[in-house]
Amino acid sequence: MSGSYKTCPCNAGYYSDTAYLCQACHPSCATCTNSTKCDTCPSNAVLDAVTQICVCPTSYQWDPNAVNSCIACHYSCVTCSLPTISTACSTCNNVSSHRVKVNTSCQCWNGYYDGGSSVCGTCNYKCLTCTGSSSSACSTCAAN
Numbered sequence: 001m002s003g004s005y006k007t008c009p010c011n012a013g014y015y016s017d018t019a020y021l022c023q024a025c026h027p028s029c030a031t032c033t034n035s036t037k038c039d040t041c042p043s044n045a046v047l048d049a050v051t052q053i054c055v056c057p058t059s060y061q062w063d064p065n066a067v068n069s070c071i072a073c074h075y076s077c078v079t080c081s082l083p084t085i086s087t088a089c090s091t092c093n094n095v096s097s098h099r100v101k102v103n104t105s106c107q108c109w110n111g112y113y114d115g116g117s118s119v120c121g122t123c124n125y126k127c128l129t130c131t132g133s134s135s136s137a138c139s140t141c142a143a144n
Helices: none
Strands: 014-016 022-024 031-034 037-040 060-062 070-072 077-080 089-092 099-102 105-108 127-130 138-141
Touching: 014 031, 089 099
Parallel strands: 089 105
Antiparallel strands: 014 022, 031 037, 060 070, 077 089, 099 105, 127 138
């Protein structure tokens, strides 16, 4: 019990309003002061200092299959978006990762290959494009 009226505390995800009724927090909050200001976030979310609501960190998005949980984007994405889960890239790390956004994926530039990490590997100098985890597996050859 809390306060001078001996009210029971609200459950997590709810706050006590001025009439001592439990009201729902913003959906992103673990705990809150009111419906628009989070006090704490779920374990893998962070509090946005400006909006005071919980957001997923860079390279994560809200998991549509779990309440208040962030999931990692595909390794090639900087940011991703629903509804196709983590493989729908919103932005790519174009310069340092050597990737370009094509529709909803971040593909490697010509002269680079996707080796299964965020940074594309450099193809062999004889290749214009290459595939797989080998720099010498040419898909197309460079002009002589």
